[in-house]
Amino acid sequence: MHDGTHAAALPAGWGGGVSPFGATWQKTMMWIFIVTDGLLFSGLLSGYGFLRMSSLTPWPDRSQVFSIPFIALMTFILITSSATMGTAVGASKLGDRKTALRFLILTIVGGAAFLACQAYEWTHIIEHGARLSHNPWGAPQFGQAFFILTGFHGSHVLSGLVVLTITAIRTAMGKTPAQGVEMAGLYWHFVDLVWVFIFTLFYLL
Amino acid sequence: MTDEAKAHGPYRIYWVTWGILLIITVAMLAAEKFHFPRLFLVLFLVVFMLVKATMIGGNFMHLRYEQRNLAFIVAAGLLVTSAILFSFITPESLSVRARRSEPAAAPTTPAHHP
Numbered sequence: 001m002h003d004g005t006h007a008a009a010l011p012a013g014w015g016g017g018v019s020p021f022g023a024t025w026q027k028t029m030m031w032i033f034i035v036t037d038g039l040l041f042s043g044l045l046s047g048y049g050f051l052r053m054s055s056l057t058p059w060p061d062r063s064q065v066f067s068i069p070f071i072a073l074m075t076f077i078l079i080t081s082s083a084t085m086g087t088a089v090g091a092s093k094l095g096d097r098k099t100a101l102r103f104l105i106l107t108i109v110g111g112a113a114f115l116a117c118q119a120y121e122w123t124h125i126i127e128h129g130a131r132l133s134h135n136p137w138g139a140p141q142f143g144q145a146f147f148i149l150t151g152f153h154g155s156h157v158l159s160g161l162v163v164l165t166i167t168a169i170r171t172a173m174g175k176t177p178a179q180g181v182e183m184a185g186l187y188w189h190f191v192d193l194v195w196v197f198i199f200t201l202f203y204l205l
Numbered sequence: 206m207t208d209e210a211k212a213h214g215p216y217r218i219y220w221v222t223w224g225i226l227l228i229i230t231v232a233m234l235a236a237e238k239f240h241f242p243r244l245f246l247v248l249f250l251v252v253f254m255l256v257k258a259t260m261i262g263g264n265f266m267h268l269r270y271e272q273r274n275l276a277f278i279v280a281a282g283l284l285v286t287s288a289i290l291f292s293f294i295t296p297e298s299l300s301v302r303a304r305r306s307e308p309a310a311a312p313t314t315p316a317h318h319p
Contacts, residue, residue, distance in 0.1 A: 021275040031279060038283045046290040053298035056305050063237075072234055079226050086219035086265050094215055182267075189265040193258055199230075200254040204237055205247060 030183050034190050037156075041194050044149055045201055051141035060137035062203055066121070071203050074117045075195065081110025082192040085164075085185045092181040097171060100181060104168040107188065111161045118154050122147075149198055156191050163187060222264040229253050 021028055052059050062068070088103035125146065129136045135143040167184040170176040236249050263269040268276040 021278075022272040023275060028275075031275065035279055035282050039286055042283065042287045042290060046287070046294050049291060050294045050298045050301075053295065054301040054305070056302060068234065068237070072230065075230055076227065079223060079230070082261065082265050083219045083223035086222075087216045090215045090219065186266055189261055192265070193261045196254055196257045196261065200233065200250050204233060204250055 024179065026179060026183060027186075030186050034186065037190065038194075041152070041197065044152060045197060048145040048149060048202065051145050052139070055139040055141055057139040059139050060135070060142050065125070065137050065142075066203065068203070070117070070121070071199065074114055074121075075199050077110050077114045077117065078192050078195050081107045081114070082189050084110060085188045089178075089182050089185040092171070092176075092178040095178075097174065101168060101171050104164060104171060104181070108161060108164050108168060111157055111164065111188075115154060115157055115161070118150060118157075122150075145202065149202055153191070153194055153198055156194065160184075160188050160191050218264055222260055226257055226260060229257055 019025075019028075021031075023031070084103045084106040088100045088107060091097075091099035091103060130143045130146070132144050132147055134140045163184050167176055167181060171181065233250055233253055236246060241249070262276075262280070268279065
């Protein structure tokens with residue numbers, strides 16, 4: 001349907017026209033995706049809450065299971081990669097392709113470093129005998145919560161890296177418009193946002 | 206990007222946010238080391254977790270520059286759904302815990318007829 005016809009067909013009083021959020025359709029769709037993906041993590045974190053609160057066996061002391069300074073390093077890497085991503089988005093909006101590419105590459109390096117840290121952490125935990133069904137530290141549900149929460153988050157980081165790599169290659173070729181970099185950035189910041197919740201609710205509380 | 210942001214350097218907002226996020230993270234880690242009462246620690250960590258989330262959403266994801274209705278729908282949608290999920294799950298998990306902690310019921314013996 002032609003936009004004008006579509007707008008005319010909208011009920012009186014709507015007032016949002018064809019752009020109710022004042023954003024492009026790409027950005028609107030990206031936000032819808034982010035909200036639905038956020039609901040996925042909301043469900044996972046609630047499930048973790050259920051497992052923990054309903055457990056009779058004491059929940060393991062995280063500082064005995066993990067190296068908290070190492071988790072802090074992972075957090076530092078992810079926050080820094082979000083700042084480099086923001087800079088890449090800003091540069092692409094200003095038409096500075098070279099700076100955008102440089103900061104996109106830095107973001108990819110940060111994401112890869114985070115994933116490497118996570119792989120190290122998983123290896124360490126598995127070597128100590130943790131599985132989905134049991135672990136040597138306490139409540140058996142702890143293993144499920146750990147592997148599912150960090151596994152889902154890690155898979156998001158991995159897919160973010162794929163998106164960023166494609167965006168960086170296309171930026172180098174001059175094919176990605178500023179909006180493309182911004183969409184990749186929204187997803188990457190979302191991954192950082194989810195980590196804020198996992199870091200606090202799972203590792204610190 | 207606003208004129209104000211351009212005037213202060215186009216990327217300044219991202220690195221200022223980065224610095225504040227790092228300071229908050231260090232404060233959260235430090236709070237863990239002190240032996241605060243549990244309720245105070247939980248409140249402290251949850252409040253600063255939400256502050257960090259707001260800063261990432263507002264400054265990194267540019268929600269502060271978008272129309273208010275977009276920011277409101279995103280924040281309200283996620284917060285309200287999470288609040289509903291947790292409010293239903295908390296009593297349920299406590300009741301499961303109570304049932305698990307009950308001693309196993311004695312096996313019922315059939316009535317003996319001499």
